[in-house]
Amino acid sequence: MNAIAKDRAIGVVGAGTMGGGIAQLAAAAGHPVMLYDAFDGAAETGKARIAKGLEKLVARGKMTAEDVADLMGRITVVGTLDDMADAAMVVEAIVENLDVKRDLFAALEGILAPDAILGTNTSSISITSIARDLRHPERVVGMHFFNPAPVMKLVEVISGVATSPEVAETVFETAESWGKIAVHAKSTPGFIVNRVARPYYAEALRLVEEQVADAATIDACLTAGGGFRMGAFALMDLIGNDVNYTVCKSVFDAYYQEPRFRPSIVQLEMVNAGRLGRKTGRGFFDYADGAETPAAATVPAKADAAVIDDLTLGTAITVDGVAIQPTDGRRAAAIARATGTPTVVYDHIADTGTHLGIATSPDVPAAVVDRLVATLSARGVTVTHLPDWPGLIVMRTVAMLANEAFEAVMQGVADEAGVDAAMRFGVNYPKGPIAWARELGLNRVLSTLDAIHDLTGDPRYRASMGLRIAAEA
Ligand code: NAI
Secondary structure, eight states: OOSOOTTSOEEEEOOSHHHHHHHHHHHHTTOOEEEEOSSTTHHHHHHHHHHHHHHHHHHTTSSOHHHHHHHHHTEEEOSSGGGGTTOSEEEEOOOSOHHHHHHHHHHHHTTSOTTOEEEEOOSSSOHHHHHTTSSOGGGEEEEEEOSSTTTOOEEEEEEOTTOOHHHHHHHHHHHHHTTOEEEEEESOTTTTHHHHTHHHHHHHHHHHHTTSOOHHHHHHIIIIITOOSSOHHHHHHHHOHHHHHHHHHHHHHHTTSOGGGOOOHHHHHHHHTTOOBGGGTBSSSBOSTTOOOOOOOOOOOOTTSOOOTTOOTTSOEEETTEEEEEOOSSOHHHHHHHHSSOEEEEOOOOTTOSEEEEEEOTTOOHHHHHHHHHHHHHTTOEEEEOOSOTTTTHHHHHHHHHHHHHHHHHTTSSOHHHHHHHHHHHSOOSSOHHHHHHHHOHHHHHHHHHHHHHHHOOGGGOOOHHHHHHHHO
8 A cells, every 4th residue: 555644744735725625635534734824814714614614514413523523633733834844745725826836845845855745736737847846846746636625536646747656656545545536647738627528518508609509408408318417507607607718718728729629709708798607696597586497498298199119219210201210420311311211310328318309300290209209208208309410419518528538548648447537526427438438339429520520620529539549449
């Protein structure tokens, strides 16, 4: 076992949202913790905030008062960095500024033992560049927690160019010994989660821009249809459109205007309007007291329509001369033209879905749609009749997430298991995008991307070579 021993002290610099959470975690794991903040009283306030949070756990019966007292007893507020001299590792969660982080680590280098680890919780700065001017850049590593740190399972352990593999391994195992799911990642813009998650927002915004559906309908398809815990628009409203837009823009710029990361004017206009989300009371949705929750556009089931007995979702069937099949990205009209058969495609991703988008070629009789809707409705599945658009909503989203995941793996940012774990535990996706794509069939994912790419001509939709090669294997 390579993890830092529980009797060794951990230093935490910056006692704000993230630093407080990290201090709590380390103390909960049994380490003595030293908490420092540059601003007078901030470390005390941070410690008090931890105590307050833990009291709520006691009230809910999740912790005993004794455990809380023990935990809090292990956290010591210190007044200077010199007080951290004995720490086996110091994790910084200070302001997101390269020069300030460099100065902090330079100061700590003069204080800590030569083998002490310098961890940074930065969410966007290159680990390589934070480490650059140090005497021992090999001991600098990203230890990227997600907010709230005590709750979110994931820790990205990020190696810069100079980070030693032993240091990364020690931090990996230490994070796991704190009850986290750790994944190794290479220092690249957005690391894993903030890069691979981009299409979740970007495709939803593009779908609105292309007038395929409104925000409420897209969110219903993603959650009830795709199994995502939160719809893209509800999530952007929670994160804050300003924050989300800034992250999009910084990843886009960091990758030299890579079109896959192009930010959205739809979101920029929300920022321009001051509709930042929950924090301003309005974003894509209205959070004012008594405001109506917008409903998804759905097709009502007709009571007199005959159900289709042999409909098995995921399998193509023919009903009254109409082909009904799961989407492979192609438009229903394109399939109908190629086969000479009127066609319905549906946005099938998970058998557990309770909301399904469908699209029809122009020659599909309304009576067949009525039968399909009645059949699905009898099974508890709500239907949205979408424009005949390549990849529909959920398939398009999952294909783009998987594409980004394969690209990241191809570039050695992390391995397949690491990317999948990062997305499941960093942003609570129901499945890792790579495992999900393999389950759906890599060729189906590829044909979805190719169909969108053909129609848009936008290089954003070009398939990753990593995905193409995996699909050939
Ligand atoms: P915060 O503003 O809540 O806390 C930062 C704390 O650092 C403040 O208490 C401030 O007084 C202190 N501080 C600032 N400069 C300092 C210095 N030179 N020396 C000592 N203390 C200093 O910020 P938050 O949200 O906790 O973020 C901290 C870091 O964690 C940033 O690098 C951020 O990018 C990263 N992060 C934030 C996440 C979030 O969702 N808030 C998620 C993951 C990473």
